[in-house]
Amino acid sequence: MKRTHPGLLRNILATNVRRFRMARGLSQQDFALEIEMDRTYYGGVERGERNVSVDNIERIANGLGISPDLLFREAD
Amino acid sequence: MKRTHPGLLRNILATNVRRFRMARGLSQQDFALEIEMDRTYYGGVERGERNVSVDNIERIANGLGISPDLLFREAD
C-alpha cells in the first residue's frame, strides 16, 4: 500500500518514531513485537504510508517510553 | 456509538481539542464546518469516542491554528 502524499504530519510522526526507535537500538521487528504490532504495518508507519490512529500512537509512544507529544514535534 | 474506551491518549486529545476550540469561541458545528468535517463525527472526537487518525488530527490542529503536539500534552 503506497499511500504517499496527503499529510505531512504523518511524515513528521514517521521520522520521529524511527529516530526514537533507533535511539533505543531496536530493529523494527523487535520493537513491533514488543508493542504487539504487526511488523509490516509498523514498517509502513515509519515510511509515512500509514494513517495511524490515536490508540496506536499511544502504543508506540508507550513502547518508546516517551510522551506522545514528542512524536509530533517538527524535526530540528 | 458509545466507544467509552481503553486509551487515555484519546481522552487527552479530546479535552485539548475541546479546550482550544472553545478558546476560539466557536461552536462544534461552526468549527466542524470550517475544517470540512461532519459535525457529529467531530463531536465524537471531543467526547473521546472516536479513534481519530493522524490525518484528521492534522486537519483539526490546522483549523485550530496550533501545533499538533499541543493536542497531546497532559492537562495541567
Place this chain on the structure above:
DNA sequence: TTGTGACTTACAGTCCGTC
C-alpha cells in the same frame, strides 16, 4: 447547540510471503 444509534464504504491493521 450537542448527543446518539444505525448505517455503508474506505481503509486501518493482520498475516502469509519474497527480495
Place this chain on the structure above:
DNA sequence: CGACGGACTGTAAGTCACA
C-alpha cells in the same frame, strides 16, 4: 534488517434522522 506485495478482517471514516 527493512522494503514491499497479496489477501484478508476489523474498524475508522463519514453521513443521517432524530432526540
